Amino acid sequence: MKQVLAKADAGCATSNFLASALERLPGAGLVPHIRARAFEAYARAGLPHRRMEAWRYTDLRALIGEVLPLAPRPDAAALARAKASARQVAVDQAVKLVLVDGIFAPELSDLGELKNELHVQSLREVLENSATGAMAGLVLSTTDDAVIALNAAMASDGLVISIAEGNTIRRPIQIVQVATGSSVSAFTRSYLQLDKGAHATVVQSFISAEGASGYQANDVLIALAGDEASLSHLRIAADAADAVNISSGIIAVGTRAKLDLFSMTCSGSINRYQGFVTLGGEGSKLSANGVNLVKDKLHADTTIVVDHAVPHCTSRQKFRAVVDDCGRSVFQGRIVVRPVAQKTVASLSTRALLLSDQAAADNKPELEISADDVTCSHGATSGALDNNLVFYLRARGLSEKDAQMLLIKAFIGESIEEIFADNLRDFVTAQAEHWLQERL
Template identity: 80%
Template sequence: MKQVLAKADADRATGDVFAAARGRLPGVGLVAQIRARAFDVYKRAGLPHRRMEDWKYTDLRALIGEVLPLAPRPDAEALVRAKVSAKQVAADQAVKLVLVNGIFAPELSDVGRVENGVVVRSLREVLEDSATGAMAGLVLSTTSDSAISLNAAMATDGLVITVNDGNAVKRPIQIVHVATGSSVSTYTRSYLQLGKEAHAAIVESFVPAEGASGYQANDAMIALVGDEASLSYIRVAAAASDAVNISSAIIAVGARAKLDLFSMTCSGSISRYQGFITLTGEGTKLSANGVNLVRDKLHADTTIVVDHAVPYCTSREKFRAVIDDCGRSVFQGRIVVRPAARKTDATLISRALLLSDQAEADNKPELEILADDVVCSHGATSGALDDTLLFYLRARGLSEKDAQMLLIKAFIGEAIEEITSGNLRDFVTVQTERWLQARR
């Protein structure tokens, strides 16, 4: 009985948050209707909990309990703090687009450096423009997942990026999410349309400003990758130590296209990254890789679902987790092969490295094969650092911490090396070095 009452109270509180925020959410008419329907989907399920199969290891109802009020628009002081944090995580040569407390900040962004053939608009601008209102259903698309539905209902801003057919974007586009508040929530949603034979790299970074704490961030990325296009999509989440970060990606990939996906979580209190990737065209190649760097009491969940909907597609998934102290890492990888998807070639491998007796790793690789004539495999392992290798390195003059660092870098390097761009690979490596140095 207490659980029922707790759920009812939480749902009522979330309903109050939505009602209070509606006047600040962009879009009226059709957009407002779509938001209301999305919130109804969320309200029926409530916060994700352990009785939902995809959320069995990350029970948000128990972990966070309630949805916090929407963050206010950033003032001048917040923008100053955000500028410092955004600069610290800037990727080399990238075109930086900054969102502060869920609101696009053009004054902190490299709007003037956007290349020809690329159109960038804020989500707020698109939803409030009657001429583009028809896009609302696509941009605010939702699923049965309640976290994504809540995001669709509450999204205050984001970016709508269009890359024209045949355009090769030379510089990476970096979306930087900066949180400056405390005990508030932010909701951002971005939409990417990559044209036929186009090529681009997208980097998403999540970072707190000085003084930000106890916030909740809910982000979603909707991406359409055209036929024969190529997309590198990298996400690095470094939230405040007591913050919550829930990020979702819904990606559809066309024929003979290539998608390289990489995700890293290296700080925060509770983190969940979920990717839903559908291969909709024949001859597509997917490389999906990730790393969880977990210490203290961080709970980091990475869930990737790859849907082979058509024949002759290839997917490779490689995930690594390093867990220290009382941290917990979750990896759920599912490959679905539809009845028509013959000649599918798919591999899923997850490995976890436990650095303390209290560390926990939950690995759940799955294959759902509904077709014949396919090649699919999956595997998962977990264990500690090799004592023999540690002894070998110590015998050659390295301290215990330096020896451990060298072995950890080699362990996660297998996933990082899959990043095709040298600059972006260096960017991710720097984030790894910071985590390792902080552990010392």
């Protein structure tokens, strides 16, 4: 039976939902208490709604209305279907870590020769070990965001990855999160720590196995990039057409550290990626880019908050959306510059390409500047394909479909080209081209 958790006054239903879930969720020592406090924070607010400024364009109470019951632990058949799907999105030469219906699947994962270069544990292992109570509290930390609080309460598994000082992980670390069930939810939470001078690339792929439908995914990634570290994080969401995916990233960046973010949404019913980045060390740099490829009735929301907490930091954000049919793309970008954060350089650009009369795009760039010696800018535009350019290309022998595809590829390429690694750039481009082929 589905448990309705949309409102704070759900009362007995919310209590029963947590009580039944705790029987299946890992946790020793203080972990059940941490979960209960997180769930109380969620229950007070309920699912986010349009009266909350950060969620004004993505009203989960209206869009989904309820939180579905937890997915069962995957059986042999589910693992076999997940294996087949994970193979189709494998990144060349990547370390592979697979989560199936919210549970880490070591039998589908492969660290290869990197076992000695990075330390990987499942979240379940950490939470069930009472000796790691301090780590459990850190991993399950929460914010005032209701879906992050709900994730802390309900996280069934995830990954805890640490990379020691000075280590460079030359192969991408790909976390493949596969949904195999229908009308169920999965809550995953991962923690990534790069010590001083460490370098790594993490790719998160959200996919569905054959037969999966109507599921909900709630994922949180907490990452700490230490001084002089370099982290590249790519997120590719290719869920089932009727799935809901709410992903959150909470990332802190140290002194002279570098963070590259890229997010692409190309399927699903409701998809939101929200990133909260704190530039907490002088000389840190952020490059955030993303693409929403929206068709049918997909609602895709990208929300990024960048906190310039110290002086001499740089951030650049560039996002593109292509919206067709009755789809809707949302971009909210907020740059916060603290009073002490002098010499900040920050820019934000978002552009949307509307391919039908029913397509919609909401862009909301924000600057909150409390320092006086900064260089900050933002811009937002939306429009249709230029018919003159389409005619120009058709006059040179291209069909109308090929002309449109070429122009769309050039439009989204402005963001995709920011991906530094050739193999990852090719991987993302192939995903985008698949979406274009299906559309045309």
